[in-house]
Amino acid sequence: MKSQDTRQRFLFDETHIRGEVTTLNESFQAIQQRQDYPAVITAILGEFLAAASLLSATLKFKGIVSIQAIGQGDITSIMAECSNNTQLRGIVRGDYQNIGSEEGFKSLLGSATLAITIEPEGRERYQGIVPIDKDSLSECLEHYFAQSEQLSTKIKLAANQHTAAGILIQEMPHSSDDEQARDNWQHLSLLLESLKPEEQLELEHEEQLYRLFHEQQVRLFDPENLQFFCSCSKARTAKMLVSLGADEINQIFQEQGIIQVNCEFCDQYYQFDQPDIDAIFNEPSVH
Numbered sequence: 345m346k347s348q349d350t351r352q353r354f355l356f357d358e359t360h361i362r363g364e365v366t367t368l369n370e371s372f373q374a375i376q377q378r379q380d381y382p383a384v385i386t387a388i389l390g391e392f393l394a395a396a397s398l399l400s401a402t403l404k405f406k407g408i409v410s411i412q413a414i415g416q417g418d419i420t421s422i423m424a425e426c427s428n429n430t431q432l433r434g435i436v437r438g439d440y441q442n443i444g445s446e447e448g449f450k451s452l453l454g455s456a457t458l459a460i461t462i463e464p465e466g467r468e469r470y471q472g473i474v475p476i477d478k479d480s481l482s483e484c485l486e487h488y489f490a491q492s493e494q495l496s497t498k499i500k501l502a503a504n505q506h507t508a509a510g511i512l513i514q515e516m517p518h519s520s521d522d523e524q525a526r527d528n529w530q531h532l533s534l535l536l537e538s539l540k541p542e543e544q545l546e547l548e549h550e551e552q553l554y555r556l557f558h559e560q561q562v563r564l565f566d567p568e569n570l571q572f573f574c575s576c577s578k579a580r581t582a583k584m585l586v587s588l589g590a591d592e593i594n595q596i597f598q599e600q601g602i603i604q605v606n607c608e609f610c611d612q613y614y615q616f617d618q619p620d621i622d623a624i625f626n627e628p629s630v631h
């Protein structure tokens with residue numbers, strides 16, 4: 345039975361290289377269940393979710409990593425996020441009902457950028473942006489790591505309608521810039537390159553690592569479980585309303601008498617009446 349909704353760290357002994365491998369099934373199903381995505385869109389969203397799972401494993405603090413492509417094609421936005429406590433959500437926005445099944449990630453988005461946002465809990469968020477000028481999400485993310493974090497990183501992603509999978513290896517910061525370290529990195533990245541999408545989607549994590557690195561000393565750590573969870577709440581939705589400004593809010597009240605908001609990630613319904621809104625706007629103004 346293929347690993348369900350897990351992520352595992354691995355280390356290569358006597359090198360400065362670490363890795364993460366992930367597989368998503370039920371969480372991926374739960375995220376796409378609320379939408380009516382065509383197969384090609386589901387697979388692209390799956391790659392974003394697997395990537396968010398891998399990237400959140402690189403956080404050294406509590407927080408959320410989100411990966412968002414913003415484009416000008418039929419698809420205007422693809423977004424996936426994962427928190428350090430392994431909660432995932434994601435969404436695709438745009439006019440996707442009539443897209444061709446052969447279209448790739450880059451052509452669907454048109455001229456686009458990829459934003460990687462890290463929100464540490466209780467601290468200012470920061471963002472790295474790279475152009476989407478490569479044919480795959482994994483190549484764009486490798487570019488991001490080279491540019492923003494200056495870490496050699498190799499990523500492979502794969503997804504179908506049911507499963508999303510990803511594997512990453514990364515050179516950890518180290519002082520020895522010797523030939524041996526460079527050779528190790530090149531050798532392991534070449535091996536990773538040989539992994540086929542069907543192997544990622546079908547093989548257990550242990551089997552994938554054995555298939556790739558059976559001549560290396562690899563230590564595989566215990567799996568962490570991932571799940572779909574939406575971080576929305578009435579309080580966060582209220583904050584979003586406040587950011588629209590009092591004029592806009594008052595106008596909606598005049599037209600509709602009530603404000604109704606549906607969370608696009610999980611379909612949760614929030615309703616705000618006049619006393620709710622008065623409370624939101626008056627809250628910070630205690631003198």
Ligand SMILES: [Zn+2]
Pocket residue numbers: 574575576577607608609610611612
């Ligand atoms: Zn929600």
